[in-house]
Amino acid sequence: MVVGEISQERKLIIIGGGPxxxxxxxxxxxLGLSVTLIEQADMGGVCLNEGCIPSKVYTHVAAKRSEAAHLQELGIGSSDNLLDFQKLSAYKAKVIHQLRSGVESLCKVNKIELIRGKATFLAVDKIGVEKGHQFDIFEFEQVIIATGSSPILPTKMKENGKRTLFPHELFKLEEIPKHLIVRGQDYIALEAASSFAALGAKVSIVIxxxxxxxxxxxxxxxxxxxKKRKINVHKEMEFVSTNETDDEISITFLTDKNEEETIHGSHLFVSGTRKPNLDSLGISRFQIEQTVEGFIKIDGNMQSSIPSIYAIGDVTEGPMLAVKAIKQGKAAVSSIVGEKTEVDLTFMPVVAHTIPPVASVGLTEQSAREIGLSIRVSQFALGGNGYATITGKKDGFIKVISDSTTEIIQGIHMIGEGAVEMSGSFVQLLEMAAKEEDIKFPHYAHPGFNEGLLEVVEGLIGQAIHAKPYKNS
Incomplete structure (x- = not known):
């Protein structure tokens, strides 16, 4: 290792090239700042290269494959419904390359200095960057830590072998698993179960x-x-063990009937928990404030207990989602230039690209009742929507929870085609504290899934046109 004798000065350094x-x-x-971005691997981070993007390629093709029967009904395609897995893998690689190149190009046109290497803190205002035999030292005014997180196996599970897969490993398989066991119920696990079942695998999910x-x-x-898609759902009350051989892997657990059950499969997918990527940075010796779980504590400006150090994304508490990291990243630099900023995670949408997709924003019916709200609830089945019938996407519904006293919308939840795209409107409505009338007054494109939002709110007082009368809550 060759250590540079002279440290270089920088205004703002960002460690981590993820979203x-x-x-x-x-x-x-x-905003006019001189920026240096340090990344030791591929630009775009786990999200672009191993997580969000490759997984959504699979959920996309799975959704398309699930349409085969409807397309045949329309006179399109044949009954073969074959999947060329090599072409799918090539398409995934092309998408990742295009998006990664786009990020690199955006950094270049914005005159961002991109340094490849591994960063380590030498002081609260100084880092070293190692790349091979080269080691450069940089002094900075501010630094933003955006190094993300890594998956770890849940408690009691053994170190994973070749048949135990984390998310980034699942989407690198070279063939469809014969029997995929999914352990977990977060959005990643649900998407894996839904998509691989549609791609032809036998799937069992253990929640x-x-x-x-x-x-x-x-x-x-x-x-x-x-159940309709023949995905076997098992409820685990207590984990017992896993056992892996050359030919299969099994998982044993206690069921809700206090009986031991064992499932045998070709692969076991575990979405797992995640830990912040901080150990190699060496920040602990500066006594920066961290939570018991190891996350960096930040204030409303994304600033840590050390004024020169900011932190965003998975290294901070809260949902480990790209949308949070992006919002926090923008807020951090706005704070650095003196602008007032705020990151409020109250109405962050929870989505799953299952078949059909799910989007959830705000209070659930149960949580609203638990906090003592007087509510009215409406649910509109997509089977009553004209466009859902046209497209053959009739599974699902939209559900709205409203405060019966103020008529302010408290929660919007949807399972069905268009849920992810419509979630942006759901968030906006809750952010603006929309009332029922704010949803009923505007015009809605016809025919379209969006009409379901109008009907579900009209249903709060029993006036949905395309729904049978029902007694309100």
Whole structure:
């Protein structure tokens, strides 16, 4: 290792080129700051290269494959419905390359200095960057840590072998698993179960006693859809063990009937828990404030207990989602240039690209009742929507929870085609504290899934046109 004798000065350094890091870098450049971005692997981070993007390629093709029967009904395609897995893998690689190149190009046109290497803190205002035999030292005014997180196996599980897969490993398989066992019920696990079942794998999903993470009505519908698609759902009350051989892997657990059950499969997928990527940075010796779990504590400006150090994304508490990292990254640089900023995670949408997709924003019916709100609830089945009938996407519904006293919308939940795209409107409505009339007054394109939102709110007072009369809650 050759250590540079002279340290170089920088205004703002961002460590990590994932969605939070590169968004922060571009926003900083737009605000007139000189920016240095350090990334030791591929630009775009886990999200672009191993997580969000490759997984959504699979959920996309799975959704298309699930349309085969409807397309045949329309006179399109044949009954073969074959999947060329090599072409799918090539398409995934092309998408990742295109998006990664786009990020690199955006950094270049915004005149962001991109340094490849591994960063380590030498002081609260100084880092070293190692690349091979080269070691450069940089002094900075501010630094933003955006190094993300890594998966770890849940408690009691053994170190994973070749048949135990984390998310980034699942989407690198060279063939469809014969029998995929999915352990977990977060959005990643649900997407894996849904998509691989549609791609032709036998799928069993093992969930804990808490069940699916959405509104209870959504959970029941998702369970119905999974059973309809022949996805076996098992409830685990207590994990016992896993056993892996050259030919298969098995998982043993106690069921809700206190009986031991063992499932045998070709692969076991575990979405797992994640830990922040901080150990190699060496920040602990500066006594920076961290949580018991190891996350960096930050204030409303994304600033840590050390004024020169900011942190965003998975290294901070809260949902480990790219949308959070992006929002925090923009807020951090706005704070650095003196602008007032705020990151409020109250109405962050929870989505799953299952078949059909799920989107959930705001209070569930159960949580609203638990905090003592007087509510009225409406649910509109997509089977009553004209466009859903045209497209053959009639599974699912939209559900709205409203405060019966103020008529302010408290939660919107949807399972069905268009849920992810419509979630942006759901968030906006809750952010603006929309009332029922704010949803009923505008015009809605016809025919379209969006009409379901109008009908579900009209249904709060029993006036939905395309729904049978029902007694309100």
């Amino acid at each position: 939070g890091g590169y968004s922060a870098a571009i926003r900083a450049a737009q 804990d006693d808490k069940g699916f993470p959405f509104d209870e009505s959504i959970n029941k519908e998702l369970l119905r859809v999974f």
